[in-house]
Amino acid sequence: MVQEFDKVGVVGLGTMGAGIAEVFARAGFNVVGVEIDQAALDRGRGHVDKSLSRAVSKGKLTEEERSAIESRLTFSTSREDLSDADFVIEAVPERMEIKRDLFSDLDRICPPGTILATNTSSLSVTEIAALTDRPEKVVGLHFFNPAPVMKLAEVITTVSTSPETVDVVTEVAKRIGKTPITIGDRGGFVANALLVPYINDGIRLYERGIATREEIDESVKKAAGLPMGPLTLADLVGLDICLAVMDVLWEEFRDPRYSASPLLRRMVTAGRLGRKTGQGFYGGK
Numbered sequence: 001m002v003q004e005f006d007k008v009g010v011v012g013l014g015t016m017g018a019g020i021a022e023v024f025a026r027a028g029f030n031v032v033g034v035e036i037d038q039a040a041l042d043r044g045r046g047h048v049d050k051s052l053s054r055a056v057s058k059g060k061l062t063e064e065e066r067s068a069i070e071s072r073l074t075f076s077t078s079r080e081d082l083s084d085a086d087f088v089i090e091a092v093p094e095r096m097e098i099k100r101d102l103f104s105d106l107d108r109i110c111p112p113g114t115i116l117a118t119n120t121s122s123l124s125v126t127e128i129a130a131l132t133d134r135p136e137k138v139v140g141l142h143f144f145n146p147a148p149v150m151k152l153a154e155v156i157t158t159v160s161t162s163p164e165t166v167d168v169v170t171e172v173a174k175r176i177g178k179t180p181i182t183i184g185d186r187g188g189f190v191a192n193a194l195l196v197p198y199i200n201d202g203i204r205l206y207e208r209g210i211a212t213r214e215e216i217d218e219s220v221k222k223a224a225g226l227p228m229g230p231l232t233l234a235d236l237v238g239l240d241i242c243l244a245v246m247d248v249l250w251e252e253f254r255d256p257r258y259s260a261s262p263l264l265r266r267m268v269t270a271g272r273l274g275r276k277t278g279q280g281f282y283g284g285k
């Protein structure tokens with residue numbers, strides 16, 4: 001079944017979507033990346049270019065391989081170009097009204113057999129599936145930042161997802177070089193339910209003046225051998241995403257461990273979202 005997969009649609013080409021598009025194109029799929037307007041499309045294409053250039057300059061990719069990957073990638077500002085996609089994954093902003101509009105379009109545009117996946121970190125996959133007339137063909141396929149590098153892909157199923165859909169998506173995740181784990185739809189899924197409260201705890205230490213941001217980050221790197229500390233990781237993931245995951249964990253479990261740090265909330269209100277805005281715990285003024 002997976003062998004018949006050819007055309008993959010990726011909707012939303014921010015940091016995650018561009019990384020996901022690259023991963024599929026590298027694995028040999030023909031990918032159409034869709035963005036809302038030309039400026040966003042150009043930014044998305046820029047993310048992919050930068051990532052491929054980095055791989056070429058490090059000698060990880062030859063110029064020929066790069067050209068082959070690029071030849072499998074097309075870009076569009078029209079969702080209608082997904083009318084012959086076999087599989088579509090979205091990584092648009094984490095707001096249910098945006099997903100609602102998108103999934104009702106995808107349900108209308110894509111053939112009935114097309115599987116629709118969401119890369120959401122914080123919204124309910126069940127709620128997204130219920131927006132369509134094909135909930136059995138809707139799953140979460142959750143990547144980690146940077147998508148071309150991190151090996152885990154969470155396959156999130158709902159009570160409506162068919163076993164065939166799970167099989168196909170799990171197989172696709174393997175074909176793109178990821179290690180899939182299949183899990184039910186619950187706040188934070190698995191990896192974020194562990195990682196984001198840990199990030200939140202790091203922010204609390206900083207907020208209380210227990211240690212500097214550098215000391216907090218270095219502690220974890222030196223003590224536990226992790227590649228980056230919690231505040232650097234918060235900036236990489238995006239503070240808005242961290243807050244959204246904390247809020248969904250709190251809503252679902254009402255456990256004080258899951259209450260978001262006030263500083264995290266204020267940083268998001270102030271628009272300091274981390275690397276994507278140039279200002280987070282690091283960067284900027």
Ligand code: CAA
Binds near residue numbers: 120143147149237
């Ligand atoms: N795009 C593509 N490739 C990238 C990249 C990017 N944005 N950033 C780094 N890389 C590649 C580099 O090219 C390099 O590849 P090679 O090994 O083939 O040369 C490799 O990653 C290592 O990169 P660097 O040497 O430049 O830097 P590093 O060793 O400091 O690693 C890192 C960078 C991979 C980001 C590493 O610090 C790391 O693993 N950090 C933790 C990331 C993490 O925990 N992510 C999960 C966040 S949670 C999430 O995303 C889920 C959610 O829903 C919120």
